[in-house]
Amino acid sequence: MKQLRTLQDMSISEIEYLLCQAETPLQKMKHDYTVVNMFFEPSTRTKYSFEMAEASLGLHRMDFTSEASSIEKGESLYDTLKTFEAIGADLLVIRHPKPKFYENLEGLNVPIINAGDGAGNHPTQSLLDLLTMKQEFGRLHGLHVVIAGDVVHSRVANTNASILEQFGAEVSYAGPREWMPDDLKGRRHLTMDEAALQADVMMMLRIQRERHVSGRDCADSYLENFGLTEMREASMQDHAIIMHPAPVNRGVEIAGSLVECERSRIFRQMKNGVKARQAVLSYILEAKGARSYEAIV
Template identity: 50%
Template sequence: MANLLRLNDLSDLEIYGILDQANHFLKLSPDEWQQAPASELVANLFYEPSTRTRFSFETAEKRLGYQVLNFSSQTSSAKKGETLYDTVKTMEAIGCRAVVIRHPQEGYYRELLNANGIAVLNAGDGAGDHPTQGLLDLLTLQQEFLILEGLTVAIIGDLRYSRVARTDAEVLTRLGAHVLLSGPDEWKNEALPGDRVSVDEAIERADAVIMLRIQHERHESAMAMTKEEYHQRYGLTRERAARMKPESIIMHPGPINRGVEMDSDLVECERSRYFKQIRNGVAVRMASLQWTLQDGRKPQII
């Protein structure tokens, strides 16, 4: 049993192993999916709203044969002051093998390191990390380009508060891709690896363009520009998309705000891999669960 908290905890071999297993799941028919014992439980603890991550994890768990418990912070004892640690220990006590957690606190998992009897999969910690989103983005890029080394990937938008930006920039750089970063100056993040360029340069040079949602819930004040102004200055407009490289693709972790990060008709255009990313997310989370509960090792937190 292992934890999946950050991609930095995994070796390159482990990352590629999870991607290979996810690709394997995509080729299988439903009756070929590896089934867990019907009595085994996995709990989803989401302290923030989610659609894609929560439901793709639930789908992955059910496809693998786990019984699924879905936790709501609004209707649980968290409203009465119960700590995350005690909630996780409760899940362990009732027999859960793993918990999938999304939480607004960056690094929330550090307080769970002594809860050794249950595996923890990080589904997003504040503006920290989003390991399974990073894995599904890698899988999508791998399917399109085969080799990650040497790719040019642009990450555009709210770089300061996006956990996807942090996870993707770090793992892509580590695996040999060239990362371009762009967005409003007030939302830049000097800690991210990559070259800072203008939006137009990023879009024109990239093999893959990853557009980011504005993390309004993490901003201390309202956005200084209108949505229309943001779209024209930093969004993927039809005009910018027309200047992309011939074989380049568009990606987005979701949810998309149509007409803000990108023009609405680009969401389902020939270049877009948005819904492919969502499909890949189920396979990646199946592979992540399998690695965590069956094949993985317990990474060390530094």
């Protein structure tokens, strides 16, 4: 059963295929499929880009809200998912605050797309980020990508660092040391001044306040000490670009004037989010349809 829990579920060739498909002219699905969007955490870009992708593919969509479900009565996540399987859902798109929520669901016979699991993984975000970089540079191999900010709490950082290195990119981190993983896995920890000078891609992260138990206060000095200021942007290489998974906190991790500056690709990332999710939805549902056809024949 093809599904997308993490990018580690896929080979490099499969990921390259998805990136190619994301740039291919859109074709509506040939069969009627129903997708259930299940977001247990707030989301704007991921949720609505999935909905836009589903609409453009001609899919039937169902929106799930936990507040209006039997989860409020104590039903488990597994039993809720089995319910949607039983009533005929073809695919479940799930964002959940629990890391690796998809584990221990072995009895589930409907594919899942992980739309973000706590501070764990965010595979479709990584796909759209890879797509944005390939559009810009024509390659991933040899790029120096600096992931800057609240790295340890970020599912985007966790997923991107691993997959970029598999494609031959160099990954470094910047930000407060207490927001770095204990094990940097050989990656350098740069100051923001060093990062601005060296990065081909400056990938900024917001402060994940909702995942903090205690620690650094988000003081006014954060931008000056650890953010991307106008002065640092001016020192970046001519070809370098700025990325951010959003939502952006202007004036905190990045100067507000830089969000839409010439080297920013933040809104292109959002546009690419629809393309990347169209590719993933098609890939999984086409595999499901092929199996169904073979079973009928």
